[in-house]
Amino acid sequence: xxxxxxxxxxxxxxxxxxxxxxxxxxxxxxxxxxxxxxxxxxxxxxxxxxxxxxxxxxxxxxxxxxxxxxxxxxxxxxxxxxxxxxxxxxxxxxxxxxxxxxxxxxxx
Numbered sequence: 001x002x003x004x005x006x007x008x009x010x011x012x013x014x015x016x017x018x019x020x021x022x023x024x025x026x027x028x029x030x031x032x033x034x035x036x037x038x039x040x041x042x043x044x045x046x047x048x049x050x051x052x053x054x055x056x057x058x059x060x061x062x063x064x065x066x067x068x069x070x071x072x073x074x075x076x077x078x079x080x081x082x083x084x085x086x087x088x089x090x091x092x093x094x095x096x097x098x099x100x101x102x103x104x105x106x107x108x
Contacts, residue, residue, distance in 0.1 A: 002053075020077060
């Protein structure tokens with residue numbers, strides 16, 4: 001994933017991708033670390049590295065006329081991650097319903 005894609009991606013999704021074996025570049029890892037700890041400031045060199053990486057990604061995207069754009073993926077890994085996200089979503093819905101039930105029963 002390029003630096004811009006990492007910046008636009010939810011931190012939870014990035015963690016799931018990393019846990020499932022996706023390797024991130026050093027620049028992408030700096031962005032993830034910054035998203036994980038927003039109070040931690042970047043050094044000038046790290047910030048400059050991120051900007052250079054974004055610029056090179058921009059140049060690659062706009063100057064090369066490749067027919068394939070986006071991120072390549074392994075279908076099995078994608079389906080595995082998709083199923084894990086479904087499980088997380090259903091678990092979150094169950095927890096939310098339980099919280100609503102607990103708050104409504106305690107209000108009486």
